[in-house]
Amino acid sequence: MKRFSLLLWSVSFPACFLLQGPPRPAHASREEAAQVQFPVGFAEEGRQTIRGNMLRAAQLAMDDFLPWDRKPHKEATPLEQCLYRREAYDVTAAPGPEGIMFVSIFPNAHECDIGSAPIIDLGATYAIDIRAWRILAIQGE
Template sequence: MRVRPGWAATFGVFLLPACALFQRPPRPVHASQAEAAKVEIPLAFPEEGRQIIPGTTLRAIQLAMEDYLPWDYKLPGTATPLQQCLARREAYDVVAAPGPHGVVFVSIVPNPEVCDVGGPPLLDIGATYAIDVTGWRILSVQQ
């Protein structure tokens, strides 16, 4: 098949702006070699505080969190201190549990100790997800 130059040029004009809309998530920041040299990773993790998270549960949590608080979420310029705090993923706790037939339930709730800005308790914030771990889809969200 032969493509006319005019068509290719027009197609390219539409392709470039569309590609600009698809951004990849930012890569994690690594410490300098000098700072990394100060940290010794143990051969075996201590029993106390250790958590083993199955891969399917981890991926279900990632899927729910990406829906609840996307990595590219932008705060408005008029954001309150509470809104600024709640825009950070580390301000949330996650509870995950297996459900029936390839479903994992994921609940994302704010940690009141992290976002304690002196206001009323955070009762109506958070969400619970039903995640299909065979097709990696969000089945349902309850907010």
């Protein structure tokens, strides 16, 4: 029985590495966190509310468009390196027909210092089924 358990463990343990999800967010130290002063309320200017369905649809589309584990190739230019960062993109989402959310992902020209070079074909629009949480279709991929 001991041998079987060891065999089972040795086979399943490496599989755990294959099933890892996205990385957990980094947290500041307790000392740094203690210095943060939260406001009593959020200022009207710049405040946005992103509804749960819209947030989840945008996250699903971004996870497909630019997976967490995707890295630039070794000879990537600075522009290419920038385009591998999620914060280099803007997302627009809008409800569609019943049960569908449309999510567009496109590069932010100011984030990557694109200059006058037009960026064509670097974004995509997703049709997300918000009932079953799956991608129905992708346009511009």
